[in-house]
Amino acid sequence: MEHNEILSIIEGMLFLSGDEGLTIKQISSILELSKKEATIYMDELVQTINERTIKGFELVNFGGVFKFVTLSKHHEYYQKMIEQNENTLSNAALETLAIIAYNQPITRVSVEEIRGVGCDAMIRKLVAKALIKEVGREDTPGKPILYGVTEEFMDAFSLASLDELPQLKEMKEDFDQDDIFNTKYTEDIDEE
Amino acid sequence: MEHNEILSIIEGMLFLSGDEGLTIKQISSILELSKKEATIYMDELVQTINERTIKGFELVNFGGVFKFVTLSKHHEYYQKMIEQNENTLSNAALETLAIIAYNQPITRVSVEEIRGVGCDAMIRKLVAKALIKEVGREDTPGKPILYGVTEEFMDAFSLASLDELPQLKEMKEDFDQDDIFNTKYTEDIDEE
Amino acid sequence: MSYEVILDDFQGPLDLLLHLIKEKEMDLETLEVSEITDQYLAYINQMDPNQLEIMSEYLVMATQLIEMKSKMLLPNEKVELEDEYKEDPREQLIRRLIEYKKYKDILEDMRESYDYRHTLYTKAPAIMDEYVVDTTNLIPDNLEVYDLIRAMQKMFQRKSLTTPLESKIARVEISIEERSDQIRQYFKRHHHQKIRFDDLFDEPTTSYFVITFLSILTLVNKREIEIEQSGNFEDIFLKERE
Numbered sequence: 001m002e003h004n005e006i007l008s009i010i011e012g013m014l015f016l017s018g019d020e021g022l023t024i025k026q027i028s029s030i031l032e033l034s035k036k037e038a039t040i041y042m043d044e045l046v047q048t049i050n051e052r053t054i055k056g057f058e059l060v061n062f063g064g065v066f067k068f069v070t071l072s073k074h075h076e077y078y079q080k081m082i083e084q085n086e087n088t089l090s091n092a093a094l095e096t097l098a099i100i101a102y103n104q105p106i107t108r109v110s111v112e113e114i115r116g117v118g119c120d121a122m123i124r125k126l127v128a129k130a131l132i133k134e135v136g137r138e139d140t141p142g143k144p145i146l147y148g149v150t151e152e153f154m155d156a157f158s159l160a161s162l163d164e165l166p167q168l169k170e171m172k173e174d175f176d177q178d179d180i181f182n183t184k185y186t187e188d189i190d191e192e
Numbered sequence: 193m194e195h196n197e198i199l200s201i202i203e204g205m206l207f208l209s210g211d212e213g214l215t216i217k218q219i220s221s222i223l224e225l226s227k228k229e230a231t232i233y234m235d236e237l238v239q240t241i242n243e244r245t246i247k248g249f250e251l252v253n254f255g256g257v258f259k260f261v262t263l264s265k266h267h268e269y270y271q272k273m274i275e276q277n278e279n280t281l282s283n284a285a286l287e288t289l290a291i292i293a294y295n296q297p298i299t300r301v302s303v304e305e306i307r308g309v310g311c312d313a314m315i316r317k318l319v320a321k322a323l324i325k326e327v328g329r330e331d332t333p334g335k336p337i338l339y340g341v342t343e344e345f346m347d348a349f350s351l352a353s354l355d356e357l358p359q360l361k362e363m364k365e366d367f368d369q370d371d372i373f374n375t376k377y378t379e380d381i382d383e384e
Numbered sequence: 385m386s387y388e389v390i391l392d393d394f395q396g397p398l399d400l401l402l403h404l405i406k407e408k409e410m411d412l413e414t415l416e417v418s419e420i421t422d423q424y425l426a427y428i429n430q431m432d433p434n435q436l437e438i439m440s441e442y443l444v445m446a447t448q449l450i451e452m453k454s455k456m457l458l459p460n461e462k463v464e465l466e467d468e469y470k471e472d473p474r475e476q477l478i479r480r481l482i483e484y485k486k487y488k489d490i491l492e493d494m495r496e497s498y499d500y501r502h503t504l505y506t507k508a509p510a511i512m513d514e515y516v517v518d519t520t521n522l523i524p525d526n527l528e529v530y531d532l533i534r535a536m537q538k539m540f541q542r543k544s545l546t547t548p549l550e551s552k553i554a555r556v557e558i559s560i561e562e563r564s565d566q567i568r569q570y571f572k573r574h575h576h577q578k579i580r581f582d583d584l585f586d587e588p589t590t591s592y593f594v595i596t597f598l599s600i601l602t603l604v605n606k607r608e609i610e611i612e613q614s615g616n617f618e619d620i621f622l623k624e625r626e
Binding site for chain 2: 004007008009010011012013014015016017018020026030031045048053054055056057068070071074077078080081082087088089090092093124125127128129
């Protein structure tokens with residue numbers, strides 16, 4: 001099939017799929033391409049679409065799912081035509097999500113150790129919001145549930161992959177007195 | 193506002209409006225343009241969009257409603273996109289299943305009210321897969337069939353009971369600031 | 385001393401401790417247990433005792449701090465450290481604070497991406513249920529509860545996202561009498577003007593089209609308005625009869 005024809009079909013599929021988006025795997029199987037070929041086509045399509053002069057939407061990749069989204073700078077116009085759920089995220093929810101995202105797979109107890117507070121209700125809520133999910137069981141007594149973040153999480157934070165999360169400032173792993181206490185901890189403890 | 197910027201915003205609005213499309217009146221009121229101006233912009237946009245080399249959808253005007261539609265020559269690929277193989281359930285199928293699981297016993301008409309689309313074919317498919325079944329008749333005129341989920345459904349989603357699904361309340365509720373305190377933290381803060 | 389910050393503002397005892405350390409401009413590594421304990425207890429004293437549920441987590445930390453402080457005051461503090469396998473509680477607390485602060489530090493960045501995502505809109509998938517030709521009766525074997533939750537969440541999000549406000553209004557049923565009246569009002573507002581025929585068909589529903597068309601015919605019939613067209617396929621105009 002002709003090159004531009006393939007790109008056209010992918011564009012049409014992306015339009016139809018809307019917020020569900022499409023993965024490389026789906027595109028390659030529908031068009032009978034290898035994943036590598038599909039990736040090359042997608043790269044070209046992202047470029048073509050995102051470089052248009054008249055551009056009301058662009059092609060993004062959130063967690064491996066390609067989809068069209070409108071531009072941030074135009075959002076006030078679209079607000080007039082659609083009602084949107086407010087869906088704010090509390091600090092507690094954000095904190096819990098961050099700890100899970102950086103440490104997954106992780107048990108509830110481990111999240112609680114880091115936060116220093118109970119997280120039972122919060123974790124249930126994040127599961128209900130499809131932002132985290134059960135990804136397995138830990139091989140320790142009681143077989144506690146291990147949690148990880150989901151495709152929905154990637155979308156909610158506009159991330160193509162977890163590598164795009166902000167870098168954590170790592171502390172030295174071996175925490176012995178002579179060492180870490182001489183290294184001055186420089187940045188300010190900033191709070192909100 | 194700059195010319196191409198207006199065209200871009202209109203493109204974004206058309207994308208968001210999807211199958212419903214937009215009238216000149218809607219476009220002119222959101223962008224605070226006269227109908228005449230809006231019409232001129234639309235003429236230009238139709239031309240720009242329909243003359244693209246890579247074109248998966250085009251801009252049509254059906255009875256005063258402008259909307260993007262995919263090209264009929266690509267129909268077989270879109271068909272393929274939604275054809276299900278044995279390894280996936282479509283999002284539409286999952287949505288229907290979720291509604292039935294949360295509201296069972298429920299009639300087809302009620303499922304359709306919640307989803308906002310006809311579900312006749314979908315329900316027949318889910319019955320064929322034995323994921324849902326007839327569980328009775330509603331005591332209203334016409335005695336419509338009531339559907340519920342099956343043991344196969346429980347199996348497929350590894351559920352021991354429907355209580356394992358998050359509560360509807362939790363799924364809809366916003367995060368509020370003090371929700372971490374809903375449950376008492378019982379274990380001691382672990383000292384590893 | 386007055387405490388402007390109430391405990392509801394904190395995510396837990398670690399959060400409160402970080403706040404106090406910052407307030408006292410202390411370094412995390414050189415944490416002065418004795419001073420911070422006093423500060424911490426002063427805060428705890430401000431707490432509403434009725435909020436025991438909230439307090440319990442703070443109280444656990446308070447006990448640990450007091451224990452730590454008292455041990456440090458004891459002359460045999462050195463002896464305590466002989467046991468190599470037991471971590472110094474102060475070090476352990478510092479370690480926990482550093483670990484917790486790592487996440488605190490990036491929360492604003494994460495919230496920014498989250499808020500940014502809320503300025504990007506997308507559309508619901510086209511409804512294509514009828515195209516689904518599912519040939520097998522097999523149930524896929526890779527399903528998880530998450531699939532259901534996600535489908536449900538997507539649906540909740542879409543409910544408010546996909547219905548343009550104006551088309552909701554357009555679905556209101558209207559009679560020929562009402563529509564004729566609206567058209568009369570329209571002509572009143574556009575006195576002595578020629579109105580483009582198309583301008584009256586401004587809502588995209590079939591029933592609205594039909595009702596509007598019938599209303600125009602009625603009004604023409606009643607000789608309230610007249611139709612003008614300069615030639616075949618030219619624009620049609622309407623105007624009030626004088």
